[in-house]
Amino acid sequence: MTEAIHVLDPQGDVLLTLDPNTTFLVFSNALTKASPYFKTCLEEPWNGSQTGRGGRRELEAGGWDEGAFLTVLRLIHGLNQDVPQKVDLTRMTKIAMVVDYYQCADAVSRFTSPWLISQHCRLWRVTSIQKLELWIFLAWVFKDHSTFKHATCNAAASLDRRFVTRRVPIPDGIVETINRDRLTYLSGRFAVLDNLLQELQQPESTLACSAECRSTLFSSLSEQMRGKGLFDRSACGDFERFSQANTWSLLRDFNDPQTCSPGNADGEGVSADTENVPCSLKKILKERFRDAPAPSPGLNLRQFMQYRGRDRWGDDHRAWEDSLWALPLDEPEPSVDTNHVQW
Numbered sequence: 001m002t003e004a005i006h007v008l009d010p011q012g013d014v015l016l017t018l019d020p021n022t023t024f025l026v027f028s029n030a031l032t033k034a035s036p037y038f039k040t041c042l043e044e045p046w047n048g049s050q051t052g053r054g055g056r057r058e059l060e061a062g063g064w065d066e067g068a069f070l071t072v073l074r075l076i077h078g079l080n081q082d083v084p085q086k087v088d089l090t091r092m093t094k095i096a097m098v099v100d101y102y103q104c105a106d107a108v109s110r111f112t113s114p115w116l117i118s119q120h121c122r123l124w125r126v127t128s129i130q131k132l133e134l135w136i137f138l139a140w141v142f143k144d145h146s147t148f149k150h151a152t153c154n155a156a157a158s159l160d161r162r163f164v165t166r167r168v169p170i171p172d173g174i175v176e177t178i179n180r181d182r183l184t185y186l187s188g189r190f191a192v193l194d195n196l197l198q199e200l201q202q203p204e205s206t207l208a209c210s211a212e213c214r215s216t217l218f219s220s221l222s223e224q225m226r227g228k229g230l231f232d233r234s235a236c237g238d239f240e241r242f243s244q245a246n247t248w249s250l251l252r253d254f255n256d257p258q259t260c261s262p263g264n265a266d267g268e269g270v271s272a273d274t275e276n277v278p279c280s281l282k283k284i285l286k287e288r289f290r291d292a293p294a295p296s297p298g299l300n301l302r303q304f305m306q307y308r309g310r311d312r313w314g315d316d317h318r319a320w321e322d323s324l325w326a327l328p329l330d331e332p333e334p335s336v337d338t339n340h341v342q343w
Contacts, residue, residue, distance in 0.1 A: 034107035153298030171307035
């Protein structure tokens with residue numbers, strides 16, 4: 001096979017070897033200015049084993065997608081005319097992996113910001129966790145605060161199980177916060193239902209005007225919860241199959257049983273003393289959900305700056321490069337409207 005040599009600088013003094021057939025001729029000064037990783041490598045003592053063709057220093061850079069690696073090197077060397085104005089989500093993710101590994105986001109930000117902006121219209125309706133994982137990573141790497149906030153908001157609303165990053169090395173602190181926000185929302189809503197069931201079993205409860213109304217409310221709430229599958233929750237506390245979005249849909253349409261609450265056809269049983277007692281299941285739930293934790297508005301990127309660095313990549317970045325394409329990206333999108341999650 002013919003060897004491909006990409007010349008980024010004709011006067012280059014470093015050879016980066018991607019594989020036995022792909023080499024990049026680059027300028028060390030451009031690399032060290034753009035990347036702390038390359039700065040550390042190139043400032044180390046040079047031994048004879050690193051000498052390549054023409055007496056140039058040679059470094060291994062294997063495992064990356066050739067096109068993504070070439071794009072990053074062009075940006076680092078100021079060859080902007082050779083860089084595409086727009087890239088799709090797949091290509092942008094490959095580029096982001098290279099940028100994150102070599103810690104050169106600031107050096108390439110002039111182009112990465114327009115790339116993200118050109119894709120923003122697609123993010124608004126994304127609820128696929130596999131795609132949102134990529135969006136969170138992109139926003140994290142390229143330091144795009146608004147995209148990060150919106151992608152993490154969509155993820156918290158759409159997740160129906162624990163978020164586990166499988167394609168890209170999102171910092172654990174971000175993953176854990178998304179999971180915590182999801183569980184906080186769900187546990188708060190389910191606690192409202194559980195507590196209400198317990199209160200309605202107490203003879204001294206003031207939630208209804210009479211024992212008969214209290215019993216009716218309890219029976220109705222129990223029956224509707226059972227019908228919605230709300231008694232069937234994960235014993236491990238992860239609330240598998242429940243998301244913020246589908247839980248909101250389940251909780252917003254509880255029906256009122258036939259009690260003496262205002263609005264019933266006959267109003268039987270209303271006495272002067274209990275006329276204002278709110279014997280409405282919908283009203284009780286609405287008031288209590290109002291005090292429960294709100295859905296996550298998305299994360300603030302500034303709170304996670306301490307996680308920047310290469311530690312989470314592990315010993316071999318090739319494992320992440322392989323896992324990125326292990327799962328299909330084009331699965332159907334669920335019909336979930338995450339823009340109206342409330343209560």
